[in-house]
Amino acid sequence: MFRPGAPLEEIEQDVEAVIQRLVAELDTTAQRDPHRHGAGDRAYIKAFSDARANSDTDQVSLLATAVTRPQLAESLLYLNRTLDSQDLDPREPAGLIGIVVRLAMDGLWVSDILDSTRFSEAQRRRITDLLTRLTYVDDARLEQLLDGLTPGGSAPSAAQAAPGERRPR
Numbered sequence: 001m002f003r004p005g006a007p008l009e010e011i012e013q014d015v016e017a018v019i020q021r022l023v024a025e026l027d028t029t030a031q032r033d034p035h036r037h038g039a040g041d042r043a044y045i046k047a048f049s050d051a052r053a054n055s056d057t058d059q060v061s062l063l064a065t066a067v068t069r070p071q072l073a074e075s076l077l078y079l080n081r082t083l084d085s086q087d088l089d090p091r092e093p094a095g096l097i098g099i100v101v102r103l104a105m106d107g108l109w110v111s112d113i114l115d116s117t118r119f120s121e122a123q124r125r126r127i128t129d130l131l132t133r134l135t136y137v138d139d140a141r142l143e144q145l146l147d148g149l150t151p152g153g154s155a156p157s158a159a160q161a162a163p164g165e166r167r168p169r
Helices: 008-032 039-047 059-068 069-088 095-114 121-134 139-149
Strands: none
Touching: 008 039, 039 059, 039 095, 039 121, 069 095, 095 121
């Protein structure tokens, strides 16, 4: 990805190109998913599930450059903001799951970069399998799950909670 001694401008162009390819890949993967609900989140899981598998990119350099020069990650930031905006729509309570899934995958990706031995392949598969299964949860199923977690089922629904209001645990 980066040639040794490359000038900063070249590295920045490489990072921007990698991120643009990633965003295009996410879109293509989501479009191919036969189940529309949660397709974008499943594509995100696939793309970020294992930093070690992405050997064609220098993950540490990518992360460092994106953090210090966020303008280079504009297309990914835009994609996440668009998805977040859709997922926070109060008419789509299960959309919050998409945000949780993407945040979890971001955390797993960074964890892989910092300590690639933290999770075994089997453990990583358990994590990503659970996150993938969550992407299929629709609004009705989310309400059932949340009611099952609340004693007496009396807590406000995800759709009824005011913005910024936390559901009782």
